Amino acid sequence: MPDMASDTEKQNAAAAAMDFVEEGMTIGLGTGSTAKFFVEMLADEIADGLIVRCIETSNQTRELARSLGVPLIPFEQVDRIHLTVDGADEVGPGGVLIKGGGAALLREKIIANASDHMVVIADSSKEVPHLGAFPLPVEVTPFGYTITAKKVHDALVASGVERPRIELRKAAGSTDLLVTDGGNHILDCHCGRIPDPAKTGAYLSGVPGVVEHGLFIGIARTVIIGEENGAHIIEY
Ligand SMILES: O=C(CO)[C@H](O)[C@H](O)COP(=O)(O)O
Numbered sequence: 001m002p003d004m005a006s007d008t009e010k011q012n013a014a015a016a017a018m019d020f021v022e023e024g025m026t027i028g029l030g031t032g033s034t035a036k037f038f039v040e041m042l043a044d045e046i047a048d049g050l051i052v053r054c055i056e057t058s059n060q061t062r063e064l065a066r067s068l069g070v071p072l073i074p075f076e077q078v079d080r081i082h083l084t085v086d087g088a089d090e091v092g093p094g095g096v097l098i099k100g101g102g103a104a105l106l107r108e109k110i111i112a113n114a115s116d117h118m119v120v121i122a123d124s125s126k127e128v129p130h131l132g133a134f135p136l137p138v139e140v141t142p143f144g145y146t147i148t149a150k151k152v153h154d155a156l157v158a159s160g161v162e163r164p165r166i167e168l169r170k171a172a173g174s175t176d177l178l179v180t181d182g183g184n185h186i187l188d189c190h191c192g193r194i195p196d197p198a199k200t201g202a203y204l205s206g207v208p209g210v211v212e213h214g215l216f217i218g219i220a221r222t223v224i225i226g227e228e229n230g231a232h233i234i235e236y
Pocket residue numbers: 030031032033034035086087088089098099100101102103104105108
């Protein structure tokens with residue numbers, strides 16, 4: 001059952017993100033329940049005559065955008081992404097993020113990092129004093145994933161995370177391992193607290209078999225936190 005309070009906050013954050021949209025932009029569309037509100041609002045504006053073109057961060061968002069008549073272009077044809085609007089699982093101090101709760105972190109990071117401006121939209125529960133209560137998603141190749149998981153554990157410990165626990169994500173309602181849009185698996189790393197996100201990110205990136213991790217550092221320029229009646233905007 002959806003949480004009505006956080007849905008209102010998500011909607012208000014998405015509505016505030018619409019102010020960043022301009023005619024003629026190429027826009028990256030995020031994944032998840034908050035990004036869905038943004039895609040729906042954008043679709044309404046497109047139906048009213050706004051001209052933009054979009055690129056999706058997941059198969060799920062592609063289906064949503066198509067169903068709403070939002071024009072999509074293949075990444076290969078994109079030379080510039082002006083704006084990306086996406087959700088987050090945690091927003092920490094300085095705009096560092098944990099993303100990947102929806103298993104779309106690889107494409108989300110490629111697109112956000114290639115964008116002139118990433119705007120994060122989130123309900124107030126996502127704003128945290130430090131990262132790590134939400135399990136950090138790490139995308140790994142199917143080949144060797146059990147060994148990679150051990151190495152990821154070691155990298156977390158070496159970067160200062162105390163007693164991490166790693167869980168392989170299962171597909172919804174199944175005992176099978178989840179397979180991402182990129183054909184990989186997800187390790188959910190229960191960290192409790194990530195004392196130095198930049199160090200942890202760097203250590204994880206150094207593990208062979210790790211395709212990408214869900215720490216977004218220095219990528220978000222604007223974070224919009226939805227409130228019951230509006231939203232507050234933080235610029236970095
Ligand atoms: O990173 C993501 C998907 O990979 C999402 O942005 C994140 O999980 C937030 O989702 P929601 O808006 O549904 O809370």
